[in-house]
Amino acid sequence: MRWAAPDIAPGPFALLRLVTASAVLSILLLVLRQRPIRPSPRVLLLTLTFGVLSFALYTLVFNWAGHFLDAGTVALIINFSPLMIGLGAVFFLGEAFSRRLFSGILTALLGIILIAVAGSLGHVAIVGLVLSFLAAVLYSAGVLVQKVVLRSIDPLATMWIGCLAATAALLPFTPQAVTAITAAPLSTILGAVYLGAGPTALGYLFWGYAMNHFSTGQLASSNLAVPALVVAASAMLLGETPPVLAIIGGAICLAGVGITQLRRPPQRLQE
Structure with a gap:
């Protein structure tokens, strides 16, 4: 996304990505699905909401943030989302509020403050920080809605309906997307196709199946590896690194997220 940012606006890039994801998921649905999808009106509405939050709005804001910040900083801020998911699970899914969650929130907030200070010193763009944080909020809300939807319909159907809803929400960018296809470098268009087929269609599909086997908090903690990978790849491929x-x-923010995911060791039985 960061590599393509100079060549294409956030809206058209998001639409191209979602069109590709919808096409890939439609093919998978035709090949793998054996029964019709018949969600209740409530589940259908939640699935549409999930799609608009997680794909349309999140992707749009995420792309926009990449026009102001390096990829590593964006990844660091967005990975505040596991804490938001944990809080959302407490307030909306009835999960218990633990001491670990409270300690992790305080620790992560300290990290967010330091990132914000970096912005106030002019090391990073404040607009990019705000957009990245908004992307984290949208992502977290989408995960929580998705968790509820997956109680009723399978991940493939959830992803397919969600991607179609997101594509429809981004249709106002169609004229700009058509112009971008003819004006942007072929490598940028192929980048949008890759993001749609890989991270969006297959990545979120695998994520959906994993959500049926792990708790929301456990799964969210797997994102802790993302910032390190992004910072390393960004340094090697783009020559970009976040300010110190x-x-x-x-790192402090990720430590806070890690605290929330700690599990107590099982107690040994006395002989």
């Missing part, structure tokens, strides 16, 4: 203060803040 942002890296320190991001």
